Amino acid sequence: MARSRVKTRGTATTASHSSSSRSRSIANPNPLAREWRHIPKLVVFDLDFTLWLPEMYELDGAPFRKDPSTGAVTDRAGEQVRFFPAVDSVLSVLELDEQFRDATEVAVASRTTEPHWAKTCMRLLDVELTHVDGSNSRKTSLQSVVDYEAIYPRNKRAHFAQLKEESGVEYADMLFFDNEYGNIRDISALGVV
Template sequence: MSTNQDEGKYPQLVAFDLDYTLWDLWIDTHVTGPLRRDGETVNEVLDRYNEKISFYKDVSHILHRLRRVGNSNIVDRGGAITIAACSRTYAPTLARKCLSLLLVAPDSKSGDAIGGTRPAIEFFDELEIYPGSKITHFKALKERTGIPYSEMLFFFDELRNREVEQLGVTFCHVPNGLTNEIFEMGLEEWRNRQ
């Protein structure tokens, strides 16, 4: 099922920061392991003190959309889309564990029930989750994937990471968590540069 939003060219790689971009906390300072999920609860992981970790409300739809568009036959979409998580955290093991436990439901907005409920980590093709510069993260992505920087779009909550633009990556600032509107703005900025 495609929607009007699916039309148009997409970058070959879309990357997301985690903290304050996909969820509303810093995994290395606000969360204490071990992490757990209660049964099959969707979009909620609990830490040792029952603090909740959840994606912002539009994130699962955006992840489903990227998978749907990347797997569809939309003529102008640009081919398969690589989804990456790029986080400069000092708790990479905790971040990966959270992505493994956090369940994403089928996308009710598009009627996309392919695969049913599944762990968030299954949506990500690449993980650059460790302390260090975003320049380092994107150089590693380019080396592994062969995707040119001009075909990369990066969503992040901190303006200082605009530094990736010196490589040719399109940067989209996410001031208050990723929303459908901000995602559209990022796509539009990337398309305008093509």
């Protein structure tokens, strides 16, 4: 499902290395903030045990609740769904860094057997987006930073065919993150990095 936010797709970029930009990156509090030699047009993340834990099948299910004071998201038994520590930083770079902001879109591809739970968690979980210089932090839902969703229990190749069709991005211009080697192997055969 495509999100309504529109980004202007850029082309792959080779960064120049001026001394002022190097010093900016070195002093930067976000270690991911640097000049990138190639900018992917679509970055695709698996959900379970890549962006968050526990995996959906390990939970007791809906209803999911978000604590208004802490932002913690829990299932009906009180088990918390939480992001891995680097998720905020990675998504901040993709959303706010000038190299990626208008050139890169974000997608999720998940084979979960509980797609409704995953979509609910995406809506409830907050990502803290912080500019690379550490200023202007704001919270927004994971769902709001994702441009495309392929969440259903099928082979990742089906997910990527859908993402390619919806986004118009060729496989060679996609970057994929997953915790399962078999998924990475299958998708890299398509030309995805």
